[in-house]
Amino acid sequence: MTVRRLEPHASTIFAEVSQLATRHDAVNLGQGFPDTDGPASMIEAAARAMREGHNQYPPGAGVPELRSAISGHVADHTGLTYDPDTEVLVTVGATEAIAGAVVGLVEPDAEVVVIEPFYDSYAATVAMAGATRRSARLVRAGDSYRLDVDSLREAFSPRTRAVLLNTPHNPTGAVLPREDLAELAALCREFDALAISDEVYEHLTFDGHEHVSIATLPGMRERTVRISSAAKMLNCTGWKIGWLTGPPDLVAGARAAKQYMSFAAGTPLQLGVAHALRHEDQWIRAVRAGMREQRDQLTGILTGLGIDVVATRGTYFLTADPRPLGVTDAARWCLELPERVGVAAVPFSPFVDDFAGEWSHLVRFAFCKRPEVLAEAGRRLEALR
């Protein structure tokens, strides 16, 4: 019964792998959520807010304390200033920020450029807006991935209203270099298109790779909706507190759509996140170091088994190429793994479409898990030898 425009997105291999993981009690390295809590002071601030009666609707744009903390946090980390009253919108996770921006700013007859592989909500969101999706792609470059600028140039047209981009990048772990973003920015200016920039892993970069926001490039602040979230920044994926920042006309479009999606949510959680953004910068920095060690641990486990691993520069994820084990169909392999060895991972297939053939041998493993959990996954994966 699902409507035609959502039918292709109705079920994904994510759900299937998660089900299999539960059924076979597998170590789930498929889903990208951390298994430790965020800062204790954040949880205490949220609990206190609940006890003190902050339990009714927040303002549609988010509680003022959080909007101003977001504005301060973004200024500290990018040098960009956003007015908390007109240029900041709190959302139900980055997911709703993306949906609000696309539904509120893209007309049904317009086109949105996405870059494969892409976070799975992008295609569904473009479909919900009734817009047309045009795919560009990443390509392997050295030990990581970069934008394929030729494919971008082909995807852009006078009908392009926006490009949806993500860096640091889920699923590949790439961190797009400034030169790539400059090429993309030039296309946005040439075609008068918006950049909807998903930066939820902005603090999770490794080995000296620094995150660059496309909003900081010349001529881009006025055409960029910059999206982030407490989920991956503060280990609270279940709270669903996200936000977007941008010039007032773009924020107004996203707000118009968002107010009829959820209106608003999570008053006490918003207050907890506001506290953390103001006081827990040290915690956010420390997580990065721990995450790098977990990346190295999982990389060691997989390469020890003969699986090729692409160097991850940011995010929770690494890209594994199991072809040396004789695997060519990653989707089938991922459906077998939970029962065969008791570990779950997801193939790249839900992240790709037009360029699916180029990615069908790859698997995404999440390393945002405690060292002992990764070690247990390692022991189980030994069965692949």
Ligand SMILES: *Cc1c(COP(=O)(O)O)cnc(C)c1O
């Ligand atoms: C996790 C994730 C999101 C969703 O974030 P929420 O705040 O949980 O909605 C969006 N984009 C990317 C790339 C993600 O990995």
